[in-house]
Amino acid sequence: MSTFALTIDGQRIEVEPGTTILDAAAQVGIKIPTLCYLKDIGHDVGACRICVVEVEGEKEFKTACNTPAAAGMVVHTNTPAVREARRVTVELILADHPVECPTCVRNGLCELQDLAATFGLREVRFPRTRPAYPIDDSSVAIIRDPNKCILCRRCVTVCQQVQGVSAIEFKKVDGEAVVTPVLKVPLAETNCVNCGQCVLVCPVGAIYERDETARVWAALADPQKHVVVQTAPATHVSIGDAFGLPTGTDITGKMVAALRRFGFDAVFDTNFTADLTIMEEGSELLERINNGGVLPQITSCSPGWIKYIEHFHPDLLPHVSSCKSPQQMLGALAKTFYAQRKGVDPADVFVVSIMPCTAKKYEAARPEMNDSGYRDVDVVLTSRELGRMIKEAGLDFANLPDEDYDEPMGIGSGAAQIFGATGGVMEAALRTAYELVTGKTLDQIDFEDVRGLKGIKEATVPVDGLDVKVLVSHGLGNAGILMDKLRAGELKDYHFIEVMCCPGGCIGGGGQPIPTGTLARERRIGGTYARDKALQYRKSHENPQVKKLYEEYLEKPLGHRSHELLHTTYVARGWQPRVE
Amino acid sequence: MHSGDADPKVVSELARSLLALVRGESCGECLPCWHGIRQISAVLDKVDNGSPVSAEELAAVGELARTVGQGAKCGVGRIGGRLVLELLSRYSSVFQARV
Ligand code: SF4
Ligand code: SF4
Numbered sequence: 001m002s003t004f005a006l007t008i009d010g011q012r013i014e015v016e017p018g019t020t021i022l023d024a025a026a027q028v029g030i031k032i033p034t035l036c037y038l039k040d041i042g043h044d045v046g047a048c049r050i051c052v053v054e055v056e057g058e059k060e061f062k063t064a065c066n067t068p069a070a071a072g073m074v075v076h077t078n079t080p081a082v083r084e085a086r087r088v089t090v091e092l093i094l095a096d097h098p099v100e101c102p103t104c105v106r107n108g109l110c111e112l113q114d115l116a117a118t119f120g121l122r123e124v125r126f127p128r129t130r131p132a133y134p135i136d137d138s139s140v141a142i143i144r145d146p147n148k149c150i151l152c153r154r155c156v157t158v159c160q161q162v163q164g165v166s167a168i169e170f171k172k173v174d175g176e177a178v179v180t181p182v183l184k185v186p187l188a189e190t191n192c193v194n195c196g197q198c199v200l201v202c203p204v205g206a207i208y209e210r211d212e213t214a215r216v217w218a219a220l221a222d223p224q225k226h227v228v229v230q231t232a233p234a235t236h237v238s239i240g241d242a243f244g245l246p247t248g249t250d251i252t253g254k255m256v257a258a259l260r261r262f263g264f265d266a267v268f269d270t271n272f273t274a275d276l277t278i279m280e281e282g283s284e285l286l287e288r289i290n291n292g293g294v295l296p297q298i299t300s301c302s303p304g305w306i307k308y309i310e311h312f313h314p315d316l317l318p319h320v321s322s323c324k325s326p327q328q329m330l331g332a333l334a335k336t337f338y339a340q341r342k343g344v345d346p347a348d349v350f351v352v353s354i355m356p357c358t359a360k361k362y363e364a365a366r367p368e369m370n371d372s373g374y375r376d377v378d379v380v381l382t383s384r385e386l387g388r389m390i391k392e393a394g395l396d397f398a399n400l401p402d403e404d405y406d407e408p409m410g411i412g413s414g415a416a417q418i419f420g421a422t423g424g425v426m427e428a429a430l431r432t433a434y435e436l437v438t439g440k441t442l443d444q445i446d447f448e449d450v451r452g453l454k455g456i457k458e459a460t461v462p463v464d465g466l467d468v469k470v471l472v473s474h475g476l477g478n479a480g481i482l483m484d485k486l487r488a489g490e491l492k493d494y495h496f497i498e499v500m501c502c503p504g505g506c507i508g509g510g511g512q513p514i515p516t517g518t519l520a521r522e523r524r525i526g527g528t529y530a531r532d533k534a535l536q537y538r539k540s541h542e543n544p545q546v547k548k549l550y551e552e553y554l555e556k557p558l559g560h561r562s563h564e565l566l567h568t569t570y571v572a573r574g575w576q577p578r579v580e
Numbered sequence: 581m582h583s584g585d586a587d588p589k590v591v592s593e594l595a596r597s598l599l600a601l602v603r604g605e606s607c608g609e610c611l612p613c614w615h616g617i618r619q620i621s622a623v624l625d626k627v628d629n630g631s632p633v634s635a636e637e638l639a640a641v642g643e644l645a646r647t648v649g650q651g652a653k654c655g656v657g658r659i660g661g662r663l664v665l666e667l668l669s670r671y672s673s674v675f676q677a678r679v
């Protein structure tokens with residue numbers, strides 16, 4: 001289609017059909033302010049009206065975020081009437097918003113705060129009209145403060161459209177417009193999978209992670225406790241965001257140094273147990289293929305995905321691998337294998353996880369996650385919480401030296417590193433399965449077909465006469481599409497499916513630094529594959545510490561000890577809240 | 581009818597009930613209407629019940645009404661905002677600051 005011209009603040013510009021006034025203005029260097037609009041998730045409901053502009057010939061304002069530019073349009077983005085409307089609207093929002101910036105989790109990272117600053121707002125003339133609401137802290141992972149909610153509805157769009165969960169909705173309750181868990185029950189009593197995608201999109205401090213940094217500081221200060229920590233693959237390329245480093249920078253060594261300075265007795269890498277997961281999950285897949293087990297097998301390392309299938313597709317649970325996630329494997333090993341080796345009482349071992357994920361908090365709290373005889377993982381901190389601890393401790397993060405992880409759970413392969421990006425678990429599994437089954441060395445270990453941000457990806461890999469067919473999805477909406485096909489019998493030919501709860505995989509997890517949008521995801525994916533390439537070992541089965549663990553402790557994949565410590569069961573939860 | 585002819589009681593009652601209607605229909609899907617109509621109502625209620633109203637408050641009502649009337653997402657707020665502007669200009673003697 002051909003381009004057309006319009007005029008914005010006196011500047012002529014040619015645009016493609018379908019371009020919004022907002023994007024057209026950006027092309028001539030004008031940033032029209034927005035608040036509710038979020039392109040990444042297709043959210044353009046026009047709630048806030050901050051982006052209003054005047055269009056000649058129109059009696060009323062147009063909203064730039066969702067009005068397409070038209071040929072010959074003459075747009076004014078900075079008239080007295082427009083400025084007045086924008087300022088008054090921010091003032092109105094602030095009137096019904098508890099302005100508690102210094103003690104707010106989003107202080108300094110708040111779009112409302114930014115807007116008030118951009119407009120140079122110095123007073124709010126209007127009184128509060130909304131009632132005060134209780135904070136909903138029913139969930140172990142996600143806390144909602146409805147008082148701070150500005151009704152932009154981004155969270156509703158991400159929960160309903162991207163994740164297909166619909167745990168929260170926008171409605172009028174007792175004459176008040178609110179965003180609330182469905183049927184007004186506490187969030188923990190809904191299908192909420194704790195993915196935290198709502199946290200990432202919320203422009204203000206109305207939804208946030210449960211902060212457990214105090215528990216970690218307390219454990220570190222307790223001389224009785226042997227405090228160990230593990231860091232998930234996706235954190236290796238994300239924590240730097242909180243310190244102004246370019247998004248996607250590999251900060252692994254600095255993160256290790258920071259954790260060591262906090263006083264952790266050992267700093268382990270979840271990448272180590274990611275490699276272990278490949279050994280266990282790959283063996284499980286081969287066993288299913290060879291012994292007529294339930295196929296396709298589906299990955300189990302994403303706890304948001306696990307809770308999702310437990311609620312929405314419990315009949316398909318037999319497809320899910322019995323492997324615990326890498327986080328839970330490491331926790332279980334820390335309180336058994338490691339405690340034994342180190343000669344410490346497992347009762348004194350305190351395991352902290354640094355995760356890109358809010359759902360990991362829920363996973364660690366699941367009743368069955370105590371195979372070590374203790375709570376396998378004591379506290380899960382999100383990337384954001386670790387960022388805050390590093391700041392509180394006053395560490396000059398960007399200039400920390402690079403340090404290495406501790407033995408015996410400190411080596412991770414490149415295959416483990418890519419667990420953090422969508423398609424990575426599949427690629428890691430293929431690298432190992434191919435070599436273990438064929439006994440040959442894989443020449444081309446980069447499986448490009450399963451990489452990238454396409455919602456559903458697939459590949460076929462010939463392994464010893466068998467065409468192994470695999471599928472990869474990220475974002476639960478896409479998982480839902482695959483599950484419906486699976487139930488309908490359309491995926492009979494497939495062997496293995498990777499499902500990640502969050503868009504982009506864990507690098508886009510709900511616990512990651514804000515902002516986490518499409519751009520940050522792309523850059524962290526870039527950082528992930530760069531680190532994979534740079535590592536000494538790139539295949540899980542080559543990890544020398546994993547080999548040693550099997551020799552000294554576990555014996556073999558799917559062996560007795562593995563079953564005891566590294567595998568788990570699921571719960572058919574069904575729909576919540578139950579409608580009586 | 582000229583503003584000077586109007587019975588202030590009738591005018592302020594008219595304004596209050598028209599705004600109550602708009603407020604009842606406001607859905608919350610767009611913010612200036614949802615918040616703005618409430619803030620306007622609060623001031624018009626004061627006019628109606630004889631409470632003190634400042635010139636600043638009335639000026640702010642004008643800003644609010646323009647914002648909602650021009651920028652609300654649908655006709656409810658747009659009509660509501662214009663109604664208020666119409667009332668303010670037509671009956672300036674009724675909508676006057678008083679201590
Ligand atoms: S949400 Fe934003 S404006 Fe509101 S208290 Fe927090 S930082 Fe301040
Ligand atoms: S955490 Fe995920 S599932 Fe729960 S309300 Fe937020 S977006 Fe929905």
Ligand code: SF4
Binds near residue numbers: 153154203206
């Ligand atoms: S909770 Fe946050 S994202 Fe959801 S509607 Fe309120 S302000 Fe918007």
Ligand code: FES
Binds near residue numbers: 035045048050064
């Ligand atoms: S940004 Fe356009 S209406 Fe909110």
